[in-house]
Amino acid sequence: DAGITQSPRYKITETGRQVTLMCHQTWSHSYMFWYRQDLGHGLRLIYYSAAADITDKGEVPDGYVVSRSKTENFPLTLESATRSQTSVYFCASSDLFYRSRGGVQYFGPGTRLTVT
Amino acid sequence: GENVEQHPSTLSVQEGDSAVIKCTYSDSASNYFPWYKQELGKRPQLIIDIRSNVGEKKDQRIAVTLNKTAKHFSLHITETQPEDSAVYFCAARDYGGSQGNLIFGKGTKLSVKP
Numbered sequence: 001d002a003g004i005t006q007s008p009r010y011k012i013t014e015t016g017r018q019v020t021l022m023c024h025q026t027w028s029h030s031y032m033f034w035y036r037q038d039l040g041h042g043l044r045l046i047y048y049s050a051a052a053d054i055t056d057k058g059e060v061p062d063g064y065v066v067s068r069s070k071t072e073n074f075p076l077t078l079e080s081a082t083r084s085q086t087s088v089y090f091c092a093s094s095d096l097f098y099r100s101r102g103g104v105q106y107f108g109p110g111t112r113l114t115v116t
Numbered sequence: 117g118e119n120v121e122q123h124p125s126t127l128s129v130q131e132g133d134s135a136v137i138k139c140t141y142s143d144s145a146s147n148y149f150p151w152y153k154q155e156l157g158k159r160p161q162l163i164i165d166i167r168s169n170v171g172e173k174k175d176q177r178i179a180v181t182l183n184k185t186a187k188h189f190s191l192h193i194t195e196t197q198p199e200d201s202a203v204y205f206c207a208a209r210d211y212g213g214s215q216g217n218l219i220f221g222k223g224t225k226l227s228v229k230p
Contacts, residue, residue, distance in 0.1 A: 041222060090160070104150070105150075110159055
């Protein structure tokens with residue numbers, strides 16, 4: 001589990017500010033994901049990436065931007081934070097067999113974001 | 117797209133009893149069904165998974181069953197212990213060349229009373 005980390009673990013920001021959540025994995029996994037977790041909604045996919053420089057939208061991408069210049073990093077940016085983006089954000093990664101065999105997703109410890 | 121429904125949303129059992137959580141999915145092409153356990157304040161962690169070519173899989177006190185015809189799968193925990201208390205998530209996806217990602221159910225909060 002120490003192979004995937006997130007920072008910061010807790011963040012309070014104001015409406016309209018830009019905030020970036022960091023995700024770093026040491027397994028050289030091909031796939032990385034960002035989820036948000038809200039009561040009553042479970043885990044919802046925001047964006048995912050199949051490899052460096054390849055990203056794609058998930059179920060709830062509006063208001064978020066991602067990049068992946070290096071395999072090990074997958075930052076998530078809220079360009080102008082809104083109160084509805086208050087949530088717990090989880091990063092996850094999976095190996096290259098994710099597409100062909102199912103592939104286990106390993107989750108980071110999460111970032112609790114509060115937008116005031 | 118895929119839709120996963122999970123029931124019940126909360127489940128309370130006495131220590132030593134069995135617990136069953138059920139999920140249904142909508143996409144008949146889905147072929148991979150993992151279950152994740154999330155303890156309070158922690159990350160989700162995979163506890164067991166099943167692929168569509170298998171009807172049942174066991175790992176000590178936990179088991180998962182899959183009914184492809186009815187499009188539902190279930191998690192069974194026997195001889196429950198207080199440390200089984202957590203939120204459990206089911207998920208489904210279609211792997212093997214499609215664009216499908218994991219779609220999660222909304223979770224079941226399991227409480228095991230000593």
